[in-house]
Amino acid sequence: MVRKKLIVKKIENPSSLQVTYCKRRDGIIKKASELAVLCDTDVGLVMFSPTGRLTSFASNGRIEDVFLRYIDRPNELRGGCVLKMFLILFTLGEELHDLNQLEAEMQQKMRSYNPDIEKITSIYDALVHQKFLTNAIQRIEEMKAKLLGKQIVPLEPDSIEVGKEKESQSSEVPVLDIKDSNFMAEKSVDSNGRRNPVMEDHHLQRTRSLGGPHLSFDYLKTQSNWNLQCGSTSQG
Amino acid sequence: MVRKKLIVKKIENPSSLQVTYCKRRDGIIKKASELAVLCDTDVGLVMFSPTGRLTSFASNGRIEDVFLRYIDRPNELRGGCVLKMFLILFTLGEELHDLNQLEAEMQQKMRSYNPDIEKITSIYDALVHQKFLTNAIQRIEEMKAKLLGKQIVPLEPDSIEVGKEKESQSSEVPVLDIKDSNFMAEKSVDSNGRRNPVMEDHHLQRTRSLGGPHLSFDYLKTQSNWNLQCGSTSQG
């Protein structure tokens, strides 16, 4: 049981490769989270396992925000309009995806309420059913408007009317303690964490909750001078 | 000189914060590159220093490619059309930026050749100068077409007719060669490395060479089934 000096070369034995990958992956994530806390910095980390499985870590918020912070560097000239367009498109794309999913779900529900047409024998019956259905459609439309409004309106922060503005951003979230277990499962605590570390092991994370911005918008909202014009892009 | 047990808490002393940041940043990068080699994996790492300075590391190619690999996960439903559009826009944006820069440079050159109009005393003189200038413009246009063609044609290699159909696609785009500062010096890792580690410390890296794809396209080109339709996005 003598530990040998490390030779940096691809490990050929598949099983020890896997074991080493897991151990070192955890080690790096721990280091990254320590760095983030010790030095009050943003750290983003993405690793693809030998089998292609993705593990990502972001010290603060989601890894996408780190990407965007990277892309949106003020000195990065390629930003400008194209970046804005990208952000709009990407955000819209997410919303549309969610809307499609939502609409499909609601239609599914409606279908379960679908009356047997043959049973409708009076104008009144027909009107009742029609009213029910139009109400449902109305609700879908409202949800659409709400979701889209929630996402797009923030460009003009003063004129927004969003359902709930949550203040959650400042909440104290404990720092990740890597040790115990296969990441995601337990985001256990470090006593004095100030931030909101996110670690995702994507084979575990298949479910997405509807309705929230999944990329970029959290970040965008922090960029106070963000606007649609091809103007100055600056940040601290 | 006794090393104390680490307490994971923000370092308040600015100087030791800086020192610790540098040391640990280097340590993480070393770990990341070791992981990449040992386990033959892609690793992407982005760190913002306490002063906002960006350091990124990508075990293979550029960090943007890691981002895109992340974004373009087959299970990530938000991809689809919007991702394609983003990629096109982003790539075009880069190209346009480069073109603008190129054009500005060439106009600068032309200006230095600009004849003193007063000295032109004959139609012949005028024609000579005009010819010279139109040639220069022609060259700019060709360069534009070349650059655009180089980048856009691959989408539909068989059916597109952009300015010039050229075979330059196989041209070697040199991999970014980072200066030999602090980290780079220790890039000795790859003595037997198989890949192409890239590490960027962005305050050092202000210059960009014209003409190469700076984001995404290398990645895109590796995605054989990439196309403009909102079709299947799949990858290993």
Place this chain on the structure above:
DNA sequence: GGAGCTATGTATAAGAT
């Protein structure tokens, strides 16, 4: 494939330059 162990290689806090 994970969880735990232990001996040992590595990273790094402090201090000095």
Place this chain on the structure above:
DNA sequence: TATCTTATACATAGCTC
């Protein structure tokens, strides 16, 4: 602010369960 030094804390290779 970077680099070197040294003692020590920490990470982890190899092993077992």
